[in-house]
Amino acid sequence: MTLTTLDAPMSPLPYRIRQVTWENRDTFSFALAPAGEGSCERFLPGQFNMLYVYGVGEVPVSISGDPAEGDMIVHTTRYVGNVTKAMSRLRADQMIGVRGPLGNHWPAGEAKGKDLLIVAGGIGLAPLRPLIYEALRRRSDYGKIVLLFGTRSPDDMLFRNELRQWRSRFDMDVQICVDRAHQDWFGHVGVVSSLIPRAGFDPYLTHAFICGPEIMMVNTVEALIKRGVSEEAIFVTMERNMKCGIGLCGHCQLGTAFICKDGPVFRYDEMAPWLTIREM
Amino acid sequence: MKQHSEIGAMLAEHEFLRGMSSKHIALMEEFTSVDTFHPGDYVFRAGEEAEYTYLIRSGRISIEIYDPQRGAVLLETIAAEKVLGWSWLVPPYKWCFDARAVEVTRMLCLNAERLRQAGELDHEFGYEFHKRFTGVFAERLRAARLQLMDMYGPLT
Numbered sequence A: 001m002t003l004t005t006l007d008a009p010m011s012p013l014p015y016r017i018r019q020v021t022w023e024n025r026d027t028f029s030f031a032l033a034p035a036g037e038g039s040c041e042r043f044l045p046g047q048f049n050m051l052y053v054y055g056v057g058e059v060p061v062s063i064s065g066d067p068a069e070g071d072m073i074v075h076t077t078r079y080v081g082n083v084t085k086a087m088s089r090l091r092a093d094q095m096i097g098v099r100g101p102l103g104n105h106w107p108a109g110e111a112k113g114k115d116l117l118i119v120a121g122g123i124g125l126a127p128l129r130p131l132i133y134e135a136l137r138r139r140s141d142y143g144k145i146v147l148l149f150g151t152r153s154p155d156d157m158l159f160r161n162e163l164r165q166w167r168s169r170f171d172m173d174v175q176i177c178v179d180r181a182h183q184d185w186f187g188h189v190g191v192v193s194s195l196i197p198r199a200g201f202d203p204y205l206t207h208a209f210i211c212g213p214e215i216m217m218v219n220t221v222e223a224l225i226k227r228g229v230s231e232e233a234i235f236v237t238m239e240r241n242m243k244c245g246i247g248l249c250g251h252c253q254l255g256t257a258f259i260c261k262d263g264p265v266f267r268y269d270e271m272a273p274w275l276t277i278r279e280m
Numbered sequence B: 001m002k003q004h005s006e007i008g009a010m011l012a013e014h015e016f017l018r019g020m021s022s023k024h025i026a027l028m029e030e031f032t033s034v035d036t037f038h039p040g041d042y043v044f045r046a047g048e049e050a051e052y053t054y055l056i057r058s059g060r061i062s063i064e065i066y067d068p069q070r071g072a073v074l075l076e077t078i079a080a081e082k083v084l085g086w087s088w089l090v091p092p093y094k095w096c097f098d099a100r101a102v103e104v105t106r107m108l109c110l111n112a113e114r115l116r117q118a119g120e121l122d123h124e125f126g127y128e129f130h131k132r133f134t135g136v137f138a139e140r141l142r143a144a145r146l147q148l149m150d151m152y153g154p155l156t
């Protein structure tokens, strides 16, 4: 019998790294498979796993792969500190501990019949990629699908192949905006929220899903509200340091919510009061 | 050269001028022309006299700064319904950056000297025009500060 996170929620299960892909100079993707028998746990777009680098530590990382892919689970991580740097040194065939999937998910079902607006900033595209895979699989459930992606420079782009494929589709609008570039760049330059006034979605019949640095999300929400999108139709993900990942330790508390258990996806109007409090 | 009545309609429907009185639209018609720029065409270059301000109808313009070490660095792109160029507002009326068409771009070109004169003669018009420009400044300054803070970069 395969042990799952549900049986022992604080015990990481051993997974083997099947493939390492460097997305850009500081961000890499791992394709993982259970070390023993059995298949990967099913997940919903927006959920995360606690990844344990043996002997170093454990960090929350969103699942960035295709939910329909049963035999591998993909995570895309940017190295910023102790654990993620140690993780970046792992190679194919090495082991990593996985606890999850944890947290809630993007409420894509609520968006049925509406336009789907996805706004990602930097590594924020990782937790949104499973949502895009799902939405394209159920393409007829939605009106327009628009992806606005903001990143630092063309060299910092993630998921180049997918972005190229999505851009070439006739049923999806993809716009990329960078903070700075050189003349070989033909996309937009500026803040990603500057694309909202002219993006092709119906503000009154749209569900917006946003993930990125908090300042970018606040800015984006402001532009969406200005355009007429209601606060109840805007969803954001929140990031806070985590320990247990299952609502026990209180490490990730933000206001009355535990990000790990009640989030990481929140409806904007439910999270808005806490976003403006500095100490939070 | 387009007929003035067409130019008047294009001015009136541009987002930057939306809601402006027909008297003021008619005033601007007198010194507005339409021009098309092709990819790679420079609309203006840093240091040149700022003779026009531009209202973009379609296409995209990139604002660039040239650095001998780094080449041309793109700072911002400006798309349809936006306004391009403010150096005509402040002495010495010279462009601070380069502006280059990224796509085929059609713009309304308003003669800067005539605009300044019109603002001096008709303060109501001048105030209305400047008020709109202040909104553009605020938006661009905010965007520039966000870009400057490098929000996708490392936290440390």
Ligand SMILES: Cc1cc2nc3c(=O)[nH]c(=O)nc-3n(C[C@H](O)[C@H](O)[C@H](O)COP(=O)(O)OP(=O)(O)OC[C@H]3O[C@@H](n4cnc5c(N)ncnc54)[C@H](O)[C@@H]3O)c2cc1C
Residues within 6 Å of the ligand: A048, A059, A060, A061, A062, A063, A076, A077, A078, A079, A080, A081, A082, A083, A084, A085, A123, A126, A127, A238, A239, A240, A241, A242, A264, B154, B155, B156
């Ligand atoms: C629900 C959830 C999902 C997440 N999903 C992803 C994901 O898909 N991909 C991913 O790369 N990260 C993701 N993160 C963030 C990731 O968990 C952190 O980057 C990680 O915990 C940092 O641990 P560390 O030991 O490497 O760095 P630490 O030693 O904890 O921090 C070192 C330095 O990095 C800075 N830092 C910490 N976190 C971040 C951050 N998120 N961004 C930039 N700088 C940071 C710190 O301020 C500090 O200066 C997610 C976080 C949460 C809560």
Ligand code: FES
Residues within 6 Å of the ligand: A241, A242, A243, A244, A245, A246, A247, A248, A249, A250, A251, A252, A253, A258, A259, A260, A261
């Ligand atoms: S991480 Fe322990 S309660 Fe959320």
